[in-house]
Amino acid sequence: MKSKSLLWQLFVSLSVVQTVVLFFAFGGLLYVLLDGRNTYIPDGVIKTAKEAVRTGPSGLSIERTPELEALQRQYPSLWLVVADDRGRSVGYGTLPSYYRELAQQLAWIGPSEIHSYEERSAYGVRIDVKKVDGQRIHIMTGGASRDDLGRWAAVVSGVISPIVSIPLILSTLVIAPLLIWRSMAGVRKLAQAAAAIDLSHQAVELELDTVPREIRPLVAAFNEAIDRLRATYIARDQFLRDAAHELRLPIAVLMARIDTMPKSASKALLRADVGRLATLAEQLLDLQRIQTQGVQRTPVNLCEVARDVASEVAPLASAQGYSLEVDAPGEAVWVSAEPLSLGRVVTNLVQNAMVHGGRTGTISLRVVRPDTLQVCDQGPGVAEQHRERIFEPFYRAQPGEPGHGLGLHLALELMHRQNGRITVENMAEGGACFAVTFEPLSQGRLPLAKSAGLAPSMS
Amino acid sequence: MRILLVEDDEPLAQLMRSALQRHGLVVDIAGSLSEATEALRSAVHDLLVLDRSLPDGDGVDLIAQARRMRTGLPIIVLTARGELPERIEGLDEGADDYLVKPVATDELLARIRAVARRPATIALPQATMGELTFDFGAREAAVAGRMLRLPRRQLLILETLIYRQGRTVRREALREAVYGFDDAIQSNALDAHISKLRRALEEAGAGVEISVIRGVGYLLKEID
Secondary structure, three states: OOOOOHHHHHHHHHHHHHHHHHHHHHHHHHHHHHOOOEEEOOHHHHHHHHHHEEEEOOEEEEOOOHHHHHHHHHOOOOEEEEEEOOOOEEEEOOOOHHHHHHHHOHHHOOOEEEOOEHHHHHHOEEEEEEEEOOEEEEEEEEOOOEEHHHHHHHHHHHHOOHHHHHHHHHHHHHHHHHHHHHHHHHHHHHHHHHHOOOOOOOOOOOOOOOOOHHHHHHHHHHHHHHHHHHHHHHHHHHHHHHHHHHHHHHHHHHHHHHHOOOOOHHHHHHHHHHHHHHHHHHHHHHHHHHOOOOOOOEEEEHHHHHHHHHHHHHHHHHHOOOEEEEEOOOOOOEEEEOHHHHHHHHHHHHHHHHHHOOOOOEEEEEEEOOOEEEEEOOOOOOOHHHOOHHHOOOOOOOOOOOOOOOHHHHHHHHHHHOOOEEEEEEOOOOOEEEEEEOEEOOHHHOOOOOOOOOOOOOO | OEEEEEOOOHHHHHHHHHHHHOOOOEEEEEOOHHHHHHHHHOOOOOEEEEOOEEOOEEOHHHHHHHHHHOOOOOEEEEEOOOOHHHHHHHHHHOOOEEEEOOOOHHHHHHHHHHHOOOOHHHHOOEEEEOOEEEEOOOOEEEEOOEEEOOOHHHHHHHHHHHHOOOOOEEHHHHHHHHHOOOOOOOHHHHHHHHHHHHHHHHHHOOOEEEEEEEOOEEEEEEOO
16 A cells, blocks of 8 residues: 655645635625625726726816726616815716715715615615825715625635635645654654664663654554564574574584594594584574674675685595685785675585585685685586575485585575675586675775784684 | 583583593593582692583683682683674683584694693693604604604694694794794795605605695695
8 A cells, every 4th residue: 555645644634624614614704794685886896986086186077987988888877976085076977866965975984885785776885995196085886786696706716715725725834744743753763763673682662752642552562562573582592592502512422422433434434424414503503593683794804714714624625635725816805794604605615615526626715806705616516407596405406416405505695694696607627616796895994904804713 | 731621411521531631631520610619729720621501500600710719720611602792702701712512622622722821842742643743842753653853844844733733724824933933935945845744744654644725824634
């Protein structure tokens, strides 16, 4: 489901509600005020009258402008009386007798209106005061009444006109985001806290007080979910600890037992077998472990990693009939990686080469600028159709052949964790060549000390 | 050299004892923290090998106490608990080395030699690989009991290699051991000495050979 912005929803619904409410509120108010049955004289009549008024030293006059004549054609009984502030006045049309008295007092009457009932529209009179040529002019007019249905329409259209609704909608546009932004500040803080949650550290809980009350149940539920996850995490961590102990101890006993045996061909074989068992146990533990631990990358020198791993595995490789060599440039090749994971990846690749290299020839570790480390053997290589699948756990290319165990799978997982890639190709001269490629370090991030970033020894 | 081995798994403790005894070490076993504390009072041990998961607590808690009772006592933690934070904890507490089980006897011997405060001549006076025995005190090599006469440089190379008990020796480390820091030498001089030593070992039937790890260093290995 597409989630819409809270702001947008609020804005749309508030705007619609405001318009509708305004429409009915003003409409209702006018209905009450006007009683619905009165006539009125439109603004246009006053305007036309004002434009027809001429002032002069001798007094006022009314010019027969085209507009005035047009108005008279529309309202045949139209009449006008205009007076200035000194009491001089002039008329136009036939002033009804019953308003003659009032017209004489026009200069002292302010804007006012006499509404009439529809059936007696001639009684409708409107008085307005305007400025003409700097003089105050009182205009009284009649005989131009309209029924108020039209006025209704005018009023209502005025209410929903942009003049009224736009400021309202604009204020919504300003206030709604402001409110939401402020009430969401707590949520944003919470989101930051949630992003920083690391289950491997001590109890984590999001604060309830910082968010609006409406969101608290969500946060509380989230906290409960974290608690449950953490319980699972702790149980798993404990399981791993126990499993490590339970797996390593019998292997240690077995190894010590073999060490006390007199030297023989079968002793060497037993040692190699126990070595494989130990490797598998460590890889199983690693596989569990990498799912619970975070990734922390630092600058690592690939050349040093290659030499460290080679040093570690050399006795075993040598005992199995392999030569081991490291081909690395003299200067450091820095990449961004997890030192321990990187060591495991390379160790696993060498161990894989030892199982599949045919117990002969050379296993070489090559560091290729700017970001690649290769582990190549001189065995039969990996056939095209198996190149993807050998990274699956316990994949076996042929029944009866030694499997790839967990080592390559682990290497793949560990490489993904540190944004690296792992590929396999066969070399022209025979043998498989695994390559791991990392994110190179930008020049600015190189460690200051040349010796920093060495992979810790893996034992 | 006398070692206190704190290990609650009886079979493993016995096997380790017999393996270490064959290399001339005297091993006492303590099965718990309290037994270990008791044994440390006698002040006869030169080194402590300490397990972590013991019936009455975490072995790491013994480190500080052991150091108070015996200033300068070398301590190696040998445990099945090998998570990175656990290793850091162990080393922070003051262990000289932190090994995760399983560990081959040769490896343990090499580590013991590395952390022993006493000179290697006293700590582990001899090393044996194949038919070859090396006496660090007299700086003499012997094959099946017969003295193997070697020029000084070759003897130094052999000493450095066998001291590491089959583990890899970096080329720089070997050069340093043989020539010291001052000697400005050509690198192929070292290679010449090594190939002569290799021939000498083969002729004497020492049952060991020098493997070259090109780009890294050398190691001494037993011939199957």
